[in-house]
Amino acid sequence: MKKQKIKITFVIPSLAAGGAERILSFVAQNIDKKIFQPTLLVVGFKKDTVYDVSDLQVIYLNKTRVLKAVFTIANHFRTQKPQVVVSSIFHLNTIIAFLSIAFPKIKFAAREANVLSVLAQHDKGSRLKVLKKLIVKAYTLVDCVICQSKDMQKDMVTNYGVDISKTALINNPITSNTSPKKEARNKETPLQIITVGRLSKEKGHDRIIEVLSQLAFPFHYFMIGDGNEKENILNLIRSKGIENQVTQINYTKNVEDFLRKSDIFLLGSYSEGFPNALIESCVVGTPVVAFNAPGGINEIIETGKNGFIVNTVDECVTELTKLNQNFSFSPDAVNHVVTSKFNSEKIISQYEELFIKLTPNYAI
Numbered sequence: 001m002k003k004q005k006i007k008i009t010f011v012i013p014s015l016a017a018g019g020a021e022r023i024l025s026f027v028a029q030n031i032d033k034k035i036f037q038p039t040l041l042v043v044g045f046k047k048d049t050v051y052d053v054s055d056l057q058v059i060y061l062n063k064t065r066v067l068k069a070v071f072t073i074a075n076h077f078r079t080q081k082p083q084v085v086v087s088s089i090f091h092l093n094t095i096i097a098f099l100s101i102a103f104p105k106i107k108f109a110a111r112e113a114n115v116l117s118v119l120a121q122h123d124k125g126s127r128l129k130v131l132k133k134l135i136v137k138a139y140t141l142v143d144c145v146i147c148q149s150k151d152m153q154k155d156m157v158t159n160y161g162v163d164i165s166k167t168a169l170i171n172n173p174i175t176s177n178t179s180p181k182k183e184a185r186n187k188e189t190p191l192q193i194i195t196v197g198r199l200s201k202e203k204g205h206d207r208i209i210e211v212l213s214q215l216a217f218p219f220h221y222f223m224i225g226d227g228n229e230k231e232n233i234l235n236l237i238r239s240k241g242i243e244n245q246v247t248q249i250n251y252t253k254n255v256e257d258f259l260r261k262s263d264i265f266l267l268g269s270y271s272e273g274f275p276n277a278l279i280e281s282c283v284v285g286t287p288v289v290a291f292n293a294p295g296g297i298n299e300i301i302e303t304g305k306n307g308f309i310v311n312t313v314d315e316c317v318t319e320l321t322k323l324n325q326n327f328s329f330s331p332d333a334v335n336h337v338v339t340s341k342f343n344s345e346k347i348i349s350q351y352e353e354l355f356i357k358l359t360p361n362y363a364i
Helices: 020-030 067-080 092-104 117-123 128-141 151-157 205-212 230-239 256-261 274-285 313-325 331-342 344-358
Strands: 006-012 035-044 059-062 084-088 109-110 142-146 167-170 191-196 221-223 246-249 264-267 288-291 309-312
Touching: 006 020, 006 067, 006 092, 006 167, 006 344, 020 035, 020 084, 020 109, 035 067, 067 092, 084 092, 092 109, 092 128, 092 142, 109 128, 109 205, 109 344, 117 151, 117 205, 117 246, 117 309, 142 151, 151 167, 191 205, 191 256, 191 274, 191 313, 205 221, 205 230, 221 256, 221 264, 230 246, 264 274, 264 313, 274 331, 288 313, 309 313
Parallel strands: 006 035, 006 084, 035 059, 084 109, 109 142, 142 167, 191 221, 191 264, 221 246, 264 288, 288 309
Antiparallel strands: none
């Protein structure tokens, strides 16, 4: 006789554009429905949804802030009685962790989305420094902390007091079914450079712009993303005199098309969780030049195969100059590096194994 399905509630702040939102909703949709009964609990509003969740039970709480949704979330746990709750992003994780005290029969897994200690260093207005003691306490209350990268796992253990036995290292999956582009770089056109990501301080657009201002060859830079640093970044672009070589786009559903048309993905981040856009770029065959930073970058990039890691602005300028002169990357080779490591079947299987491990009495 088969045992009952494992009921899992995934909790996220919204379904607006964002890495955590996309990955958690993707996992919720793709785990085996013969074993699991997933529900996606969204603090925000349906109107903000940019991801397809048609094959999933979704409950929108229609709240503007996580704090305003606490009692509604607790009521869901009380009435629906999931065996597992999975949340993501530190402020939501913290609140859910303290709620967990009232629900001892539920297993709680917090999926961290950043290397928090490094993120706090590069964002002067960050709440992370103020809330560190609260976060440390919160992560002692959950049953598992899901880390996207080895750097994140090390940060959780070293700086936030999480026992390594209570962590699960699961990289982000490739969430799109696509194939690498066929065309090689057209050397007759300016080098096409792209960055996709939130316009915030930790994403390092300041050093990207410094690099671009020093390039001595024709290029065009597509900067896709929006955020609280937008005006500062645009002002910096103007001050460097490269505004005619830059196109800024707040949001597009056609990111893949832009990645396919680009020659290089340039990543300037000071800290990452596990950069989804970097993986997406490699999937379509566009290699990456990335500044060395914690957050899984060195787990994704294999030097010379799908990109390069640099340590300084000067190194980045040198690498881009070499690539402009002699571009040798094969789209198929760039794609193979990431698909062999992060294909969705492999990653979803790791999530399923974790959920079964957390609930041995319910597994089929």
